[in-house]
Amino acid sequence: MEQTKYSVGLDIGTTKIVAIIGKQNEYGKIEILGIGKSKSLGVHRGVVNNITQTIKSIQQAVEEAEANSGLKIGSVVVGIAGQHIRSLQHSDYITRKDSEEVIGDEDVDLLCNQVHKLIMLPGEEIIHVLPQEYKVDGQAEIREPVGMYGGRLEANFHVVVGQVVSIKNVGRCIKSAGLDLGNITLEPLASSDAVLSQEEKEAGVALIDIGGGTTDLAIFKDGIIRHTAVIPFGGGVITEDIKEGCSIIEKQAELLKTRFGSAWPGENRDNEIVSIPGLRGREPKEISLKNLSKIIHARVVEIIEQVYVEIKNYGHEEQKKKLIAGIVLTGGGSQLKHLKQLVEYITGMDTRIGYPNEHLAGDSDEEVASPLYATAVGLLMNAIKNQEKLKLTQEEILQEQEQEEELVYAERDTEAVARPNLHKERKSVFDKWSEKLKEFLDNAE
Secondary structure, three states: OOHHHOEEEEEEOOOEEEEEEEEEOOOOOEEEEEEEEEEOOOEEOOEEOOHHHHHHHHHHHHHHHHHHHOOOOOEEEEEEOOOOOEEEEEEEEEEOOOOOOEOOHHHHHHHHHHHHOOOOOOOEEEEEEEEEEEEEOOEEEEOOOOOOEOOEEEEEEEEEEEEHHHHHHHHHHHHHOOOEEEEEEEHHHHHHHHHOOHHHHHHOEEEEEEOOOOEEEEEEEOOEEEEEEEEOOOHHHHHHHHHHHHOOOHHHHHHHHHHHOEOOHHHOOOOOEEEEOOOOOOOOEEEEHHHHHHHHHHHHHHHHHHHHHHHHHHOOOOHHHOOOOOEEEEOHHHHOEOHHHHHHHHHOOOEEEOOOOOOEOOOOOHHHHOHHHHHHHHHHHHHHHHHHHHHHHHHHHHHHHHHHHHHHHHHHOOOOOOOOOOOOOOOOHHHHHHHHHHHHHHHOO
16 A cells, blocks of 8 residues: 555554544545554653653564555655643734735735744744634624735734643654654644534534643634643552552552543442552452442543633633533543543533544444544644645645646747746744754654
8 A cells, every 4th residue: 555545543552552544435434444553652741851761662663554555655744732731812914015906825824924033932933823814904704805905904923832841752752662753743633633513613602622731721612712721630640649548559540530430420339449469469448339439520620620721711701702602621631530420510512422433434343433542533634634734745746837837838838938837835933843843853863
């Protein structure tokens, strides 16, 4: 199979690294060709803190995915998260020289590039510049200004910022694992592609992705991303609390959480007890499930309240900004028993668990349709989109060349030889940023 026929998403998480290979079938659904996962050993709260261990884990996941699919992995789309990610709102404008000419793509590019020149804190870099609404000569709430007349073009932007060092470290790990970096995407954006419907994005929805090291939030309204945040707590701190509270080892704490854990303490009776084998011939330990639920409940409430503060910061209580579709929970942490009910109780908003199965082909493995793989599936979708764009651009270039060559032959008789003019696709601001990042990583060697 050719490289162009399939794409790869790589999710570098705090607890696991997932490499997922897939392609789009004739019905526009995603067919999973292979999946590989390994324990993530060099990542803490979404940030790489041990390059060697992370490279080993990436290679392990990639080798497993290659063995499962019989395909070779070349270029990958990677997600970025971590507590260093922050977002801000920014407004900017440009004054056009000639208001009698219609607004073109180059004007929108100029405005976006101007935002990229914003002065950030030392060591920070802009990852995404996401336009919200545009204004043309004071006329507000314009979604697409291209083709309109106007002298002053302004827009509100949602700007996502991250630490240069963290981005560089991710790139370093990818390169050292023998892979090409196709693109970098903010993880909550990838998860939202996988589990949210367009109707939910229009109505207003908050996506909460509870991972091992971080909880990511993405808020959509009117089909546009309005707010993003990364909270530096996830399922890992719940496990840590169980370990400390019950005086047991981490492996046992994780098993207790996944098998018997509940976010609602009232569910368990006082006499429900689970016995855990003691270490090295010691007596087994008896743990009350009610106490276990109390430990989990306390930490989960803290995480949800922090997320709810971010939802309030966005302005959810204003009528115009109301999130009609409520909350969608995804990620490994969303599988905790009774979490949905607790989130509804704390926020008063409708809640559902988000599964990435909507975009997957019918014969996909059930395991991949778990919320655990939402980010990985979203990254794969992003990789497929990039592949499609590249294919279309190449086809356009070939068509343009053929037309130019025909023109050259037609005009040869009149000795007016036209020079072939290659068609240049307008690159999105993010594509340009990706190229700049690649160049930056190449020079950093």
